[in-house]
Amino acid sequence: xxxxxxxxxxxxxxxxxxxxxxxxxxxxxxxxxxxxxxxxxxxxxxxxxxxxxxxxxxxxxxxxxxxxxxxxxxxxxxxxxxxxxxxxxxxxxxxxxxxxxxxxxxxxxxxxxxxxxxxxxxxxxxxxxxxxxxxxxxxxxxxxxxxxxxxxxxxxxxxxxxxxxxxxxxxxxxxxxxxxxxxxxxxxxxxxxxxxxxxxxxxxxxxxxxxxxxxxxxxxxxxxxxxxxxxxxxxxxxxxxxxxxxxxxxxxxxxxxxxxxxxxxxxxxxxxxxxxxx
Numbered sequence: 386x387x388x389x390x391x392x393x394x395x396x397x398x399x400x401x402x403x404x405x406x407x408x409x410x411x412x413x414x415x416x417x418x419x420x421x422x423x424x425x426x427x428x429x430x431x432x433x434x435x436x437x438x439x440x441x442x443x444x445x446x447x448x449x450x451x452x453x454x455x456x457x458x459x460x461x462x463x464x465x466x467x468x469x470x471x472x473x474x475x476x477x478x479x480x481x482x483x484x485x486x487x488x489x490x491x492x493x494x495x496x497x498x499x500x501x502x503x504x505x506x507x508x509x510x511x512x513x514x515x516x517x518x519x520x521x522x523x524x525x526x527x528x529x530x531x532x533x534x535x536x537x538x539x540x541x542x543x544x545x546x547x548x549x550x551x552x553x554x555x556x557x558x559x560x561x562x563x564x565x566x567x568x569x570x571x572x573x574x575x576x577x578x579x580x581x582x583x584x585x586x587x588x589x590x591x592x593x594x595x596x597x598x599x600x601x602x603x604x605x606x607x608x609x610x611x612x613x614x615x616x617x618x619x620x621x622x623x624x625x626x627x628x629x630x631x632x633x634x635x636x637x638x639x640x641x642x643x644x645x646x647x648x649x650x651x652x653x654x655x656x657x658x659x660x661x662x663x
Contacts, residue, residue, distance in 0.1 A: 412442035419451055428458040450490055453477035457494055462501040471498050487518040489525070496528065505536045516588065523595035527602045530588030533581040534608055541578065545608075547615040575616060582609045598651055603644035610637035 419434030435452040438445050456474035461467045475498060481491040496511035509532045516525040538545045543552040559567055586609055592602040614633035617626045 408441045412438045412445045412448075414438075415441065416445055416448050416451075419448070419455070423451060423455055423458070426458065428455045431455040431458075449477060449484075450481050450488065453481060453491065453494060457498060460498065460501070471502065474498055489515055489519045489522075492518065493525075493528075496532075500532065500535070503539060505532060505539060508532050509536065513588075516591075521595065523592040523599055523602070526588045526592035526595065527599065527605070530585040530592065530602070530609075531605045533585035533588075534605060534612065536581060537578055537612055541574075544578065544612050544615045547611070547619075578616065579613065582613055585609050598647040598654075600644050600647045600651060603640055603647050607637045607640035607644060610634075610640060 415434045415438035419431045419438060422428075422431035422434060432452060432455045435448045435455060438448040439452070453474050456470045456477060459467060459470040460474060475495060478491040478495045478498075481488050482495075485491070492511050492515045496508050496515060499505070499508035499511065509529070512525070512529040512532050516522070516529040519525045534545075540553070543549055545551075555567075559570065562570060586606060589602045589606050589609070592599050593606075596602070610633050614630050614637065617630040617633075619627075619630070621627060
């Protein structure tokens, strides 16, 4: 009798096991189909498969990360109709990081979307986080350094182009300031830019330490030195300041030459490895 009473429980147990096995299979099957769709750049189909995989098994490895990548693949900067995909990608990447705070793909994905949206402060935060959790990755350090140049370019284009005509107009807040207040605010802004350049140069130095032929990092060092040079007016009467400007331009030229030499070395290495394509 005891054996007969336990039979229904056994059936339920076996049924649950069968359902669990089906869920496991369906989840992995949809994960694989999603990866295939993602590889083929069919992002809407990939989203469907990854969502289904997560419905069958919320813990299926990498499905949520691939879901974020698939949303991001449908986002086109400056195209309003695709902004919702950026929002979904950000939401999904953040969910991934809740489970795995050091997931470099999610961190880098967030940084890239924020940069595409010109939300450069958030982009800088995540690029720096990427470099922190992946310290041996030269691309992470390059990204953490180069974003500072983009911040300067967005806020003070005259320092990038060395052209006073490129200066952005004063904001309403700045227009309401007294002459002394405006001068103090601009001095503080220049100090902040100097700090951005210095921090950027440190990150780029680390990238070059890891890859001495990192052409983009070498080029960016040249560009950041030019920002510092352009902060000194070319028509100033301060001879010491002019000498400093010339010194900074000379340093920039040296790094430009280093970048050119690295490009030539990289091309020679690629030719030796793959041969010359006729």
